[in-house]
Amino acid sequence: MNVVKTALSTVAVAAAMFAGTAQAQDDMRIALVVKALGIGFFEAAAKGAEEAAAEIGGVEVIYTGPTDTTAEGQIEVINALIAQRVDAIAISANDTDALVPALKKAMDRGITVISWDSGVAEGGRQMHLNPSSNPLIGNMIIKLAADHMPDGGDVAVLSATATATNQNIWIEEMNKVLPNYPGINVVATVYGDDLSDKSYREATGLMQTYPDLKAIIAPTSVGIVAAAQAVVDAGKVGEVNVTGLGLPSEMAGAIESGASQSFAIWNPIDLGYAATYISHQLASGAAEAAPGSEISMGRIGSVTLDETNSGAMADPFVYDSSNIDEFKSIF
Amino acid sequence: MIAQFVKSREALLLAAIALLLALIASRFPSFVSPGNLVAVFNDTSTLILLALGQMVVILTRCIDLSVAANLALTGMVVAMLNTVAPGVPIVAILLIALTLGAVMGAINGLLVWKLEIPPIVVTLGTMTIYRGIIFLISGGEWINAHEMSDAFKQFPRAVVLGLPMLSWCAIFAVAAFVVLVNRTALGRAFFAVGGNPRAAVYTGIDVGRTQFFAFTLSGTLAGLTGYLWVSRFAVAYVDIAGGFELTVVAACVIGGISIAGGVGSVAGAVLGALFLGVINNALPVVNISPFWQLAISGAAIIVAVALNAQSSRTKGRVILKTAEQTA
Numbered sequence: 001m002n003v004v005k006t007a008l009s010t011v012a013v014a015a016a017m018f019a020g021t022a023q024a025q026d027d028m029r030i031a032l033v034v035k036a037l038g039i040g041f042f043e044a045a046a047k048g049a050e051e052a053a054a055e056i057g058g059v060e061v062i063y064t065g066p067t068d069t070t071a072e073g074q075i076e077v078i079n080a081l082i083a084q085r086v087d088a089i090a091i092s093a094n095d096t097d098a099l100v101p102a103l104k105k106a107m108d109r110g111i112t113v114i115s116w117d118s119g120v121a122e123g124g125r126q127m128h129l130n131p132s133s134n135p136l137i138g139n140m141i142i143k144l145a146a147d148h149m150p151d152g153g154d155v156a157v158l159s160a161t162a163t164a165t166n167q168n169i170w171i172e173e174m175n176k177v178l179p180n181y182p183g184i185n186v187v188a189t190v191y192g193d194d195l196s197d198k199s200y201r202e203a204t205g206l207m208q209t210y211p212d213l214k215a216i217i218a219p220t221s222v223g224i225v226a227a228a229q230a231v232v233d234a235g236k237v238g239e240v241n242v243t244g245l246g247l248p249s250e251m252a253g254a255i256e257s258g259a260s261q262s263f264a265i266w267n268p269i270d271l272g273y274a275a276t277y278i279s280h281q282l283a284s285g286a287a288e289a290a291p292g293s294e295i296s297m298g299r300i301g302s303v304t305l306d307e308t309n310s311g312a313m314a315d316p317f318v319y320d321s322s323n324i325d326e327f328k329s330i331f
Numbered sequence: 332m333i334a335q336f337v338k339s340r341e342a343l344l345l346a347a348i349a350l351l352l353a354l355i356a357s358r359f360p361s362f363v364s365p366g367n368l369v370a371v372f373n374d375t376s377t378l379i380l381l382a383l384g385q386m387v388v389i390l391t392r393c394i395d396l397s398v399a400a401n402l403a404l405t406g407m408v409v410a411m412l413n414t415v416a417p418g419v420p421i422v423a424i425l426l427i428a429l430t431l432g433a434v435m436g437a438i439n440g441l442l443v444w445k446l447e448i449p450p451i452v453v454t455l456g457t458m459t460i461y462r463g464i465i466f467l468i469s470g471g472e473w474i475n476a477h478e479m480s481d482a483f484k485q486f487p488r489a490v491v492l493g494l495p496m497l498s499w500c501a502i503f504a505v506a507a508f509v510v511l512v513n514r515t516a517l518g519r520a521f522f523a524v525g526g527n528p529r530a531a532v533y534t535g536i537d538v539g540r541t542q543f544f545a546f547t548l549s550g551t552l553a554g555l556t557g558y559l560w561v562s563r564f565a566v567a568y569v570d571i572a573g574g575f576e577l578t579v580v581a582a583c584v585i586g587g588i589s590i591a592g593g594v595g596s597v598a599g600a601v602l603g604a605l606f607l608g609v610i611n612n613a614l615p616v617v618n619i620s621p622f623w624q625l626a627i628s629g630a631a632i633i634v635a636v637a638l639n640a641q642s643s644r645t646k647g648r649v650i651l652k653t654a655e656q657t658a
Contacts, residue, residue, distance in 0.1 A: 147469065162621045191621040196564040196571055198611075201374065205615025208361065229476070229565050233488065276397025328477070 027060040030279045031081045032272060033091040034065035035118065040249075041331035042092070045117075047271030049090075052276035055298060059280055062086060068250070071095035078102040081111075088279035089113035093120045100124030107286060112283040116275040117266075119310065126282060126289040127305055129275055131266035133312035137219070138173025140264050140316045144243040145215040148261045152183020153214035156206045158227050158244075159193040160220040170219045187213070192223045199226035203242075207234050218244035224263060228254030248319050248327035252331055255324045266331060269319030274300050274313050340587030340638070344602040348609055355613045362616060369494065375608025376501035377563075379601055380556045381575070382582040383508045384436075384549030386600040389583050390521040391542045392528070392592030393443060393450035398553040399575035400461035401435045403567075404556030404651075407465045410474040410567035417480040422450035424483065429551050435461060440543030447539070450546075458576070465569045476565035487563045497559055499513015504552065508597045519546060525592025581628070582607050585635040606631065 032049045034042035046063040053059040064081070069093045079102060082087055093099050093115055103113050111178020113120075116129040134141075145155045147327055149311040158175075161165045167185040171189060174322025178186065187210050199222060207213055207230070216231070218224035224246040231240050232254075242260045252262040276298040281287040291307045303311035319327060356363045381398050388395045405428050412419060413428065435457070442453040476484070487497035494502075512518040523531040524541045533539055561567045586603025588595030610631065614624045 116333075188618070190615060193572075195573060197377075197560075197575075200564060201612060202615045204370075204374075205612070208367070209359070209616045209618065225476070225566050227562060250473055250475045250566070253478075256477055277605060 015098065026056045027058050028088070028092065028283060029060045029062060029084075029278060030088045030276055030283070031062040031064060031086045032276065033077055033081070033089055034063070035092050035094050036069040036073075037065045037067055039331075040329065041268045042272075044268035044327075044330045045092075045275070048269035048274075049268070049276040050239065052273045052298060056205030056277070056280050061096070061276060066094075069094050071098035074099055075102045078106060082106050082109055085109070088114070088283040090114050090116055090275040090279045091125075092117035094118070096121050097124075112279055112280055114275065114289070117271060122308055126309065127278070127295075128308075128310035129271075129303065130310060130312045131253075131271055131280060132314065132316050134169045134317050135173045135176075136312060137264075138170045138175075139177045141170065141217050141219050141244055142174045142177060142184065142186075143263055144264060144318065145217050145241065146181045146184050148241050148243075149184065149214050152185075152251035154185050154187045154210050154212050155215040155217055156187050156210060156213055157189040158199060158203055158206070158216050158218040158220075158223045159189060159191050160223060162191045164194075164220075167219050171283050176216075192218075192220070192226060194220060194222045196222060196226045199223045200230045203227040203230035204234060206234060207231070207240060213240055215241045215243060218242065218246075220244070221246050221250060222262070225250050225254065228257070228259040231259040232257050235329060242312070245316065247331060248324055249329070249331060251319070252328040253326050255319070262318050262320035264318050266313075270300055270317065271313060273298065274303070279304070341596065341598045341602055343638075344586065344599070344606060348602065348606055351609055351613070353607070353616060355609075357615075359616050363612060369498070371608055371612045372501075372605070373495050373498045374612055375604055376497045377556050377560055378578065378582055378604040378608055379501040380552045380559075381549075381579040382586065382600045382604040383504055383597065384552035385481070385523050385579045385583050385586050386586070386595055386597070387508075387512070387545040388450075388542075388549045389580075389588050389590060390525045390592060390595055391538075391545045392525045393542050393545065394454065394580065394590075395436075395439060395546060395549045396437050396451065396454040396576045396580075397439060397458040397461060398466055398549060398579055399572040400458040400465075401432055401550055401553035402557040402560055402575070403569070403571045403573075404435065404461045404465050405431045405554040406561035406571060407469055407474065407557075407567045407569075409558045410479060410561050411468065413480055413483045414474060414478045417483070421482055421486050424558060425555070426517070428554045430554070432554015432557060433547050433551040434483050436547045436553065437543070439550065440546030443546065444539035444543040462569065469567075469569065471569060474561075479562070479565060484562050484565050497563060500555065500559060503556075505597060505601055512597055517541070521545060522593055525594075527593070578607065581632050584639065585631060587635070587639065593647040603635075 032046060048060045053061045060286055066077055074094050089111055098131045100123050102122050103120060107113050113125045114127050115125045117131060145227040157171055167237060190202040192202045203216055216227045218227050224242060224244045228242045231237060231242055239256045243263050245265055246263045250264055251260060277298045278295050281295050282289055289309055291305055291309060294302050294304050296302045300314055340486055352363055385395055408431060409424050409428050439454055439457055442448050443450050489496045491499060520536045520541045524538050528538050560572060582604040583600055585606055586599035588599055610628060
């Protein structure tokens with residue numbers, strides 16, 4: 001706490017000293033604050049931010065963050081940014097609540113503050129950009145399976161634990177949109193408990209119980225990798241398609257072996273792009289962050305804010321053999 | 332002899348497994364096809380390997396909770412080694428895995444032997460330490476299938492005489508343990524130390540040293556399993572085999588190895604592991620709710636412990652009889 005106080009007061013002094021000097025830059029300066037520097041996912045987001053800046057023009061992106069994923073480190077970074085009098089801060093937070101006082105101070109100084117990827121409590125930001133939403137994810141996982149099943153058929157779900165909140169919501173959302181995919185039958189939902197061995201066994205069991213199974217949907221990163229391996233070992237590559245949510249670095253082998261045709265997860269480049277675009281919209285006054293308002297995200301479309309001032313960017317991004325090599329080294 | 336066998340825990344387990352298979356076959360006939368039974372045995376091989384190591388530890392009145400963490404750390408080390416030096420032959424990787432596992436087991440053993448810390452505390456500590464080390468060396472990153480060499484991933488799957496190498500590893504280990512436990516002085520020392528440590532000392536057996544060897548054996552097998560596990564599932568990360576140490580202990584308990592030490596057999600440990608293996612592989616295909624799966628595994632453990640408790644009433648006599656026979 002003392003460290004924070006010292007840091008805050010230091011910055012207050014610094015801010016006071018700089019208050020008189022006229023701002024030299026004409027460019028709008030948007031700070032993209034990440035959980036920690038050196039993480040592939042965020043480096044990719046920074047790439048997207050640069051893309052947005054080039055597209056908008058007259059925008060300078062400051063890509064920054066602490067060296068390790070701590071809230072304290074991010075508070076220091078925020079204070080430094082306040083001192084530099086940036087126009088906007090777009091942050092992926094290490095802590096929902098701890099950053100609120102520092103970010104409030106930034107907003108008091110007229111800085112636009114949004115959170116993206118990992119959110120900040122409502123009081124500490126003007127809006128939050130989620131990578132996706134539960135209905136979009138639910139729809140995407142069944143769509144991924146259906147896309148490779150022109151004649152329809154049986155699919156099964158391999159989830160994490162039976163009590164995992166995220167997975168249960170996604171599966172529920174998936175079942176809601178199931179009527180939109182005629183001919184697709186969800187025959188079972190099994191639980192691999194996010195353990196490699198159990199997920200592998202459950203996937204093997206699914207292939208035995210349902211010999212006509214066409215796809216296994218695993219909305220969990222451990223499950224999807226284990227299921228892909230089980231399909232390879234059962235010699236069912238080409239018959240059973242493993243899909244769901246996974247990371248490109250973890251799924252590259254499964255795409256290569258053909259056990260998985262495609263899978264989805266957020267696209268960090270789009271996320272950085274959208275965060276920067278929204279920051280510019282808000283900071284320039286072109287849009288306002290209020291419940292129900294619609295804010296443009298350039299090439300991605302627009303986001304509509306809900307009552308907590310948060311919105312979902314887009315469908316999860318689909319990865320397949322055409323783009324896996326580009327992304328497997330990123331995250 | 333035959334009458335004694337029929338009453339033994341091994342026979343009971345064998346009957347239980349047969350009954351289980353018959354029940355499963357009534358709902359899902361293809362489960363008992365020879366091909367699938369081989370697959371079930373193959374899947375259970377890792378559990379058998381670890382249960383063998385755990386058995387000798389439990390025989391000496393100790394417990395090794397660090398086996399899964401040892402497995403995960405060894406697995407991570409060999410996986411990382413494979414990514415930086417894909418050319419290292421599998422024999423060398425196996426040796427490294429065995430050695431590393433043995434060293435980690437020996438650390439447990441030394442702490443129990445030289446510092447006389449209760450084994451449950453020692454291995455609870457090293458369990459956390461080993462998991463922590465995995466995070467430190469990997470930075471929390473996964474080693475994924477496409478980063479491992481084909482030879483590395485192929486070894487446990489390579490079929491020799493109709494069985495995958497993973498199964499052969501388990502079979503070799505079982506054979507070695509049968510000889511070790513029944514035919515060597517060290518094997519008898521395990522029983523002596525667990526059955527009656529005081530008496531063991533009077534016969535010239537160093538209790539701590541025997542426990543040290545038990546831990547080292549357990550660690551060695553955990554190391555071997557670490558490589559097999561990581562190459563089989565083609566992924567290594569901090570949490571692999573999380574909680575597996577309890578499954579291993581459960582396999583031993585179901586196999587009739589007394590937690591109080593001194594009672595148990597290789598056959599018991601193997602059958603206990605197979606019992607759990609059959610349940611684990613059958614439950615997904617017979618369509619039972621995941622909550623029932625947990626309840627069924629738990630019930631099996633309770634029944635086994637109840638049987639152990641009953642047999643322990645006549646424990647002293649049983650041990651003497653067994654000791655006479657092996658002598």
